[in-house]
Amino acid sequence: MRIVLLGAPGSGKGTQSKLIMERYKVPQISTGDLLRAAVSAGTPLGQQAKAAMDAGQLVTDDIVLGMIRERLAMPDTQQGYILDGFPRNLAQAGALDDLLKELGKPLDVALLIDVDFDNLMQRLTGRQTCGSCGAVFNRHTNPSRKENVCDVCGGELTHRADDNEETIGKRLKVYEEQTRPLVQYYSERSLLQTVKGEGEIESIYKAVSEVLESCRK
Numbered sequence: 503m504r505i506v507l508l509g510a511p512g513s514g515k516g517t518q519s520k521l522i523m524e525r526y527k528v529p530q531i532s533t534g535d536l537l538r539a540a541v542s543a544g545t546p547l548g549q550q551a552k553a554a555m556d557a558g559q560l561v562t563d564d565i566v567l568g569m570i571r572e573r574l575a576m577p578d579t580q581q582g583y584i585l586d587g588f589p590r591n592l593a594q595a596g597a598l599d600d601l602l603k604e605l606g607k608p609l610d611v612a613l614l615i616d617v618d619f620d621n622l623m624q625r626l627t628g629r630q631t632c633g634s635c636g637a638v639f640n641r642h643t644n645p646s647r648k649e650n651v652c653d654v655c656g657g658e659l660t661h662r663a664d665d666n667e668e669t670i671g672k673r674l675k676v677y678e679e680q681t682r683p684l685v686q687y688y689s690e691r692s693l694l695q696t697v698k699g700e701g702e703i704e705s706i707y708k709a710v711s712e713v714l715e716s717c718r719k
């Protein structure tokens with residue numbers, strides 16, 4: 503199944519992607535993760551991308567499209583994939599359509615995880631990630647947890663470089679201006695499905711999997 507996951511920063515796309523990946527055995531392709539890996543490896547591409555990422559702006563379409571083109575040529579995407587954080591604007595969506603036309607493998611669904619603005623802000627400002635095992639926590643929603651210690655492995659919790667209040671505001675603005683138009687784009691192509699991304703992770707995932715099952719038929 504070929505899935506585009508849409509949603510603002512903090513909407514839970516990454517969390518839901520991982521659950522979908524386990525169930526459907528398709529890889530999650532996160533342009534954010536690919537870019538962060540390039541930045542920490544210090545590749546030329548990473549060096550180019552870093553400034554835009556730190557400022558909460560989008561990295562240029564050329565860089566991101568090159569990465570996606572390479573990734574979709576890998577054999578593990580034959581049975582499908584989850585695109586998480588891509589496309590992020592109309593130009594990227596058009597380029598993705600062209601690429602998939604070339605490959606003869608169109609998308610099955612664009613799934614929007616819909617979360618209110620206030621909720622997003624709270625989630626993003628409290629987000630902490632374990633440096634050892636990658637688990638994600640929120641100090642607003644589980645304040646009883648020991649400060650900066652991972653519940654899963656005891657590792658140290660860190661903030662993502664772009665999870666500070668100023669950058670968060672910019673990322674949400676970029677989402678509103680550049681990414682939200684994709685909702686209409688996919689709706690016009692009869693590919694859009696929406697689930698509410700508030701409440702328990704498991705109940706959101708239940709709604710997500712119901713949508714995906716209905717798309718498989």
Ligand SMILES: Nc1ncnc2c1ncn2[C@@H]1O[C@H](COP(=O)(O)OP(=O)(O)O)[C@@H](O)[C@H]1O
Nearest residue numbers: 511512533534554555559560561566587588590
């Ligand atoms: N498809 C993309 N196009 C341009 N820039 C991107 C794309 N995906 C990720 N980025 C860059 O990486 C940053 C982090 O992306 P991501 O991990 O998806 O974050 P978020 O949690 O804000 O959705 C973005 O703010 C942006 O600078």
